[in-house]
Structure formats: structure tokens, C-alpha cells
Amino acid sequence: MRLRHIEVFHAIYTTGSITNAAQFLHVSQPSVSKVLAHAEQQLGFALFERVKGRLIPTSQAEALFSEVDKVYKQIRGVRNTAENIKKSSSGHINIGFTPALGFDLIPLVISEFKKRYPGVHINLQTLHNEDVQQALMEHKLDLAIMFSPPPIANISAIPLCKSEMVMVAPKPILPSQQTDIETSELAKHELIGIWDSGPLGDLLWNRLSENEVSVSSSIQVQTYFIASRLVAQNIGVCVVDEFTARGNLTNDTDYAGFKPKLEFDVQALHLSDKPLSVNCRAFIDILMKQV
Numbered sequence: 264m265r266l267r268h269i270e271v272f273h274a275i276y277t278t279g280s281i282t283n284a285a286q287f288l289h290v291s292q293p294s295v296s297k298v299l300a301h302a303e304q305q306l307g308f309a310l311f312e313r314v315k316g317r318l319i320p321t322s323q324a325e326a327l328f329s330e331v332d333k334v335y336k337q338i339r340g341v342r343n344t345a346e347n348i349k350k351s352s353s354g355h356i357n358i359g360f361t362p363a364l365g366f367d368l369i370p371l372v373i374s375e376f377k378k379r380y381p382g383v384h385i386n387l388q389t390l391h392n393e394d395v396q397q398a399l400m401e402h403k404l405d406l407a408i409m410f411s412p413p414p415i416a417n418i419s420a421i422p423l424c425k426s427e428m429v430m431v432a433p434k435p436i437l438p439s440q441q442t443d444i445e446t447s448e449l450a451k452h453e454l455i456g457i458w459d460s461g462p463l464g465d466l467l468w469n470r471l472s473e474n475e476v477s478v479s480s481s482i483q484v485q486t487y488f489i490a491s492r493l494v495a496q497n498i499g500v501c502v503v504d505e506f507t508a509r510g511n512l513t514n515d516t517d518y519a520g521f522k523p524k525l526e527f528d529v530q531a532l533h534l535s536d537k538p539l540s541v542n543c544r545a546f547i548d549i550l551m552k553q554v
Contacts, residue, residue: 264331266338268302271295272310273335276328279317344402355384356542359398360408362389363487363503366510369408372550379549383542392461399534405543408550410504411462411527421531421547424554428467428525429508429518431491432500443522446470449478453499455490456480466525467502491516529554 264272274284275295285292303310310327311318320328360369373385390398390407396415398404412420430437430444436452437444449471457464471478482499484490490501491511504527508518531547533539539547 264302264306267298268305269331269334269338271298272302272324272327273331275299275311275318276320276324276331281318340401354382354542355386356540356546357386357388357403357405358408358546359388359390359395359404359406361391361410363410363507363510364408365389366506368506368550368553371553372546375549375553376546380542380545395532399532405533405540406546407532409530409532411466412530412532413462415532417535418532419535421533423529423531423547423551425526426505426529426554427520427527428463428502429505429520430500430502431494431508431511431516431518433494433497434515434517436500437517437519443520443524446474446476446521449500449502450476452479453482454478454480455493455499455501456483457487457490457501457503458483458485460487463504463527466527470521470525 270288271284274287275281278284278287281292281295281299285295288295299310306323308323309321310324311320313319358369369387373387376383376385388404390404392409392412395404395407395409395412396418399407399418408423410426414420430449432452460467470476482493484493487501487503487507488511491503491507493499494501495511495513495516497515502525505518505520512518531550533543
């Protein structure tokens with residue numbers, strides 16, 4: 264099957280008719296019918312049967328579709344990559360970042376960036392460490408700002424700053440002016456656990472293990488944001504990054520770091536074989552002045 268055969272077959276299979284397929288592909292109905300007929304001639308078997316005005320896939324088409332669908336998605340991926348490359352060279356910048364940076368830091372950086380470069384189009388998206396490599400390789404992102412990312416093949420890292428994990432708690436739990444605490448303090452309170460917290464979660468649990476601290480955790484959530492909001496309801500305490508803590512403080516909550524500090528790196532990731540654009544370098548420069 265040629266690529267055009269695959270496109271037409273996929274469109275008819277998923278839309279159910281030549282009319283719908285033609286609209287989807289932005290071509291004429293006779294053109295779709297002609298390509299379908301040529302595909303069936305090349306294959307040596309029918310792909311569809313006409314039943315009450317609809318095209319019903321034959322058993323051969325059903326068997327073929329799963330493989331065709333894989334190729335179609337690859338074709339679409341190539342087109343998306345090409346479009347993203349085109350945009351990146353014409354005043355666009357695509358930035359991904361860990362969700363915690365969206366509370367304050369990234370909005371501040373974007374505000375300053377737009378003042379200096381008002382004509383640049385910016386696309387922002389949040390993502391997790393496990394999604395970074397694919398997003399960069401497919402050129403969906405020019406930069407990814409992440410917490411303690413593991414080494415990734417063909418991806419270069421630019422150190423931005425260090426931050427730390429902190430305990431967020433109701434104010435009565437944290438005496439006034441207290442700036443750091445022992446991890447043993449966590450054993451005194453209900454700890455709101457955070458699933459899938461990646462390298463930062465490993466950082467905390469390794470410290471707890473080293474200090475032989477046992478904690479009580481009957482509430483589990485998936486995001487630092489939700490954990491912080493639960494603390495605001497006086498349900499317990501949580502351990503999150505300092506960016507999340509600062510971005511979610513209320514009149515009734517505060518936070519304190521640990522001693523020794525639970526530090527982690529904040530890094531900007533990009534493709535090793537793709538030079539950073541002027542816009543990307545400007546974004547990084549502004550970011551480093553804000554952290």
C-alpha cells in the first residue's frame with residue numbers, strides 16, 4: 264500500500280463513508296473513490312462492502328487496520344514534527360515545565376519575556392519527567408524546566424538553581440520564626456502522602472529511611488497542589504517543593520525547610536543536537552534572574 268492508499272483507507276474506515284472521508288481529507292469524493300479502487304486493485308481483495316449506504320470493512324480490512332493505524336499515526340507524527348520545527352524558526356517558543364513552577368515562577372518569567380519580546384508566540388504545557396524525552400524528540404518542546412531529571416540520552420541539561428523540599432503545616436504546628444526542622448517532626452503528625460512524586464519523593468523517603476523515621480499516612484494524593492490544599496483544611500502536614508509551598512500559602516499555613524536541607528536541582532533540558540534559539544536563550548536568562 265502506498266501512503267495515499269493508507270490515508271484514504273484510514274479515513275474511510277474511521278469516518279464510515281467516502282463522503283465523510285473526502286471532507287476529512289479536504290479532497291473530492293471521486294478522488295477518494297479512485298484511490299480506494301486502486302488500493303483494492305493493488306492488494307487483490309476488497310476493503311469495504313456497501314451496506315445500506317455505508318461502507319462496511321471486510322474481514323481483510325479489519326485484519327489490516329491495526330497495522331495501517333500504526334503507520335498513519337507515524338505519518339501524523341512526522342507532520343506534527345515538521346509543523347513544530349517550522350513554528351520554532353518563526354518566532355515561536357514551546358516551553359514545558361513541572362506543574363509546581365506554574366504557580367508563580369513561570370508566570371513571572373513569561374510576563375518579563377513578553378515585555379521584551381512582544382512578537383514571540385509562546386506555547387506552555389506542564390509535564391512530568393517521564394514525558395520529557397518524547398516531547399523534546401518530537402519537537403513539541405524547545406525547552407523543558409524540570410526538578411532533578413535523570414540523565415536522558417541525547418538530552419542536554421542546563422543547571423538553573425537549587426531548591427529544597429519543605430514541610431507545609433498549619434501555623435500552630437510551626438512556632439514563629441522557625442526556619443528549619445528535623446525530619447523526626449513528621450512522625451508527630453498525619454502526613455499527606457503523594458503518589459508518583461518522582462525523584463523528589465525518592466529524596467524524602469530516602470531521608471526518612473536513613474533517619475529511621477516512621478510516619479503515619481492515611482491520605483494519599485497525586486499532586487503537591489492537592490496536598491497543600493488539604494493542609495489548609497488542618498487535615499495534616501505535607502512535604503512539597505518550595506515553589507509549591509510559596510504558591511499555596513494561606514493565612515493559616517506556613518512552611519519550614521529541613522536540616523540538613525533536602526535539596527534538588529532545577530534544570531532546563533533541550534535536544535543535544537539542536538542549538539538553542541535566540542528566544543530560548545533569552546527565556547533562560549530571564550528565568551535565571553527570577554530563581
